[in-house]
Amino acid sequence: MYSKSFVSASCLAIAASAASLHAAELSSVGQIMPMVHISIQFNSFDNTLAAVVDSDVPQMTPLSILSPGDSFNPADPWYDTLDPSQEGLAWTRRYGFVSTLDPAPDDLYFWVSLDAVSAGLEAYYYRESPATFEAIFGTDGSSFLWQYPDSMTHPVFATDNVGNYSVSGIVYIGDENGVADPSYEAAPFTLNLTAVPEPSTYAVLLGASALALATIRRKR
Numbered sequence: 001m002y003s004k005s006f007v008s009a010s011c012l013a014i015a016a017s018a019a020s021l022h023a024a025e026l027s028s029v030g031q032i033m034p035m036v037h038i039s040i041q042f043n044s045f046d047n048t049l050a051a052v053v054d055s056d057v058p059q060m061t062p063l064s065i066l067s068p069g070d071s072f073n074p075a076d077p078w079y080d081t082l083d084p085s086q087e088g089l090a091w092t093r094r095y096g097f098v099s100t101l102d103p104a105p106d107d108l109y110f111w112v113s114l115d116a117v118s119a120g121l122e123a124y125y126y127r128e129s130p131a132t133f134e135a136i137f138g139t140d141g142s143s144f145l146w147q148y149p150d151s152m153t154h155p156v157f158a159t160d161n162v163g164n165y166s167v168s169g170i171v172y173i174g175d176e177n178g179v180a181d182p183s184y185e186a187a188p189f190t191l192n193l194t195a196v197p198e199p200s201t202y203a204v205l206l207g208a209s210a211l212a213l214a215t216i217r218r219k220r
């Protein structure tokens with residue numbers, strides 16, 4: 001147990017010292033592979049709607065751990081939230097909404113209803129170009145409703161805490177204002193995420209692991 005955490009901690013520490021030699025200013029919010037999709041599956045033959053979530057659990061990680069020494073461009077809209085010198089939140093973009101069967105019926109749209117805030121999360125609609133970072137799913141008082149824009153979208157999920165997160169929502173079919181069309185049943189889904197410790201917490205953990213290893217060695 002202890003040795004396992006020590007090995008992973010050491011690898012990260014080595015990666016940290018190596019990466020800091022090549023500090024870079026990032027022009028986008030990266031997406032770690034593989035993608036984890038929420039597939040919006042509308043079957044226009046029997047008018048059923050499903051939301052199928054891949055089973056992997058994305059991990060939110062602050063840039064200070066993901067790529068130590070790197071920073072974001074202060075001109076970009078995500079700088080205040082994600083840059084290590086600012087809020088420095090842990091984040092992931094692995095979750096992506098994608099429509100994989102039929103398009104929504106004429107004059108209707110796929111909508112997602114999700115309250116990320118009550119689960120301790122923040123969420124942002126993200127586009128690299130033009131640089132877009134808009135609070136969604138209740139973040140900063142935004143609407144809990146979000147209209148799927150008809151192309152695969154990987155929002156940013158972020159948090160300033162450590163731990164496990166679970167948030168449930170629905171996909172439904174509605175008009176341009178988000179009013180649900182009663183002809184179609186809503187499809188529930190649940191997202192699960194984890195967040196790794198902040199660097200300060202992390203240093204404490206690393207110290208504890210090293211101490212444990214030293215104790216083990218002394219016993220031998």
Ligand SMILES: [Cu+2]
Pocket residue numbers: 035037096098152153154
């Ligand atoms: Cu995707």
